[in-house]
Amino acid sequence: MKKTALPFLLAASLFALGACGGGGSDTASEGDASNGGASANADGTLTIGLSANPKTFDPVDYSGQYESHIIRNVADTLVVYNEDLTEIIPSLATEWEAADDLMSYTFKLRDDVYFQPGDYQDGRKMTAEDVKYSLERSANESALNRLRMVEEVEVINDTEVKLILNAPNSALLAVLTDAGNVIVPKEEVEGHGDSFGSHLVGTGPFTLEQWQQDQMVKLERHENYWGETPNLAQLNFQIIPDPTMMTNSLRSGDIDIATDVKGQDRELIEQDGNLELLSVPGLATTYLDLNNVEGPTADPKVREAIYKGTNVQEMVDGVYQWGGAEVSYLPIPRQSWGYDEAQESLAPSYDPEAAKELLAEAGYPDGFDTEIYVAESRVPYATIFQNQMAEIGVNVTINTVEWGTYSDIVSKGQAPMSIGGWTWYPDPDFYLYQLFHSDQIGALGNGKGYKNEEVDALLTKATSETDDQEERAAIYQEALELIMADVPRIELDNTETAAGVSSRVHGFNVSPDGSIRIVTPYGTNVSVD
Incomplete structure (x- = not known):
């Protein structure tokens, strides 16, 4: 047997969380009242701005990071990444072992974990049966096939389970950190049926109290939480799609944290003495998907022409x-341990004349x-792209839709082109398998319909x-060499993870994967004055 933690350590040079304009993660955790210092209010309310409305x-x-922000604060996974995403550490599981052949993993569970009270159970203790139910449900029903490698979960006793895989898989622990694999009670899922997405119950630090579509999500402290008692009595998320309005809400004090901070708003936040801009190199990529199955872009020569007609730097x-x-050159972020700068030359270079010739x-x-x-x-990406395509004779109509509609259209392969973003963990599997393996056709990641048996x-x-x-x-x-030769999409950029934070907030750090972590097993416990 292989011993527990499987740290998946990264080279430090690949993952330096340097500050960028106003501070980084180290800066955020220093100073007075960090992690709930002397001026912290144990009954305080923290309000965070979200740039898109969650779908479920x-x-x-769930298929978007906007949903995962809430899921992570309401429910827990067996294991989690540590703060800088260099090691996998315990959460609901206290320890684990992998079989030598990587065909099974055995987990020991905490015995002091309780669900939040819901409509169909009163806050009962979590057991191994709940882990079996939740993970097998994910393996069978996940919209993004998050647990594709799990065949079944065997209950050994109330505090021990074995995950049996359908094939060896060295990425399982990283998969289990995903918000799609949190542990939930069967009674609540089956009791609410299709509406469980509006009535999430878990074992996390906060309870879902209210969700007003397009407006706000209200969470309250879970008083029977197994971990450190949250410093906050209430955690609110305000839905603010307009970035200017998001920044104005932060400056006026209507919200305490602004997420997805971009553009001139970065400068406005930096110049405000009551705010701090936290920005670190992120694991997020932005790309322009081209339909590989239908329409002109089903022809790889057309896809190459569009890539060559796109001035990505501009x-x-x-x-x-x-x-x-x-600028991004590959489908994985620079912070991934699978990234090789020598492969950047695989990306087609900007050459509009060559693009016209290819189209002809x-x-x-x-x-x-x-x-x-x-x-x-x-929309700003699409507008620039539209103008560039006009120069090579491709007339692009921009369809702006809300997240739920976007997710549905793209996953079904109905979008001729789309601009998406992807952020996950340092393991390349989460970028390449999810977005390029043919098994993922029909899921949001591979809505473009890319298929190459050698790549699979x-x-x-x-x-x-x-x-x-x-x-x-x-x-x-x-x-990656094969994928880039097929030109299934256009690589646009690697973005930083950035947030604007009020001076009344203490202990909050931005994470390279973009997740919002308020109370964690590794010591984070955000507070407000």
């Missing part, structure tokens, strides 16, 4: 005039008409034949 809080149905400079992102060779000498789907926050085989090999990080990285880099 059902762990198996786009990033236009969207991020005040910093916060850099593909049978579109006069270009064609098409559509691109985007959420409100990505390599992505499976990377998690089934070894748990050595260097060996896995080499396999992923081989897959």
